[in-house]
Amino acid sequence: MDAALKAVDITAQQMGIIMYVGRGVVNTPFELSKLLEIDSGLMTRMLDKLEKADFLVRTRSVDDRRIVHLQLTEKGLLLTREIPKIAPEVLNERLKDFSQEEFTELQRLLQKFVNT
Secondary structure (H helix, E strand, O other): OHHHHHHHOOOHHHHHHHHHHHOOOOOOHHHHHHHHOOOHHHHHHHHHHHHHOOOEEEEEOOOOOOOEEEEEOHHHHHHHHHHHHHHHHHHHHHHOOOOHHHHHHHHHHHHHHHHO
């Protein structure tokens, strides 16, 4: 996935951040850290890179200055529309040699993984 995302200048981890923020799943670094199970130091460095690349901005809450909110920039929003075009190509390439039975088994195992 990282190789496919190189064209848009992000990593797979950064893609997750952009998609979660873009879909409104999370809007603070703390929520992202918990969701992705990433320590706050690494999260800060990743957000620094995304902010420097103009994919997102961080703003302090007016009600509580300790809280930082994340918002995608126009460039970040455009990227959320491009990512769904990239990921299926990568997955299709990886799955092309699977038999129908293997693919069905993979789906079953992934469903079991998600539901536990």
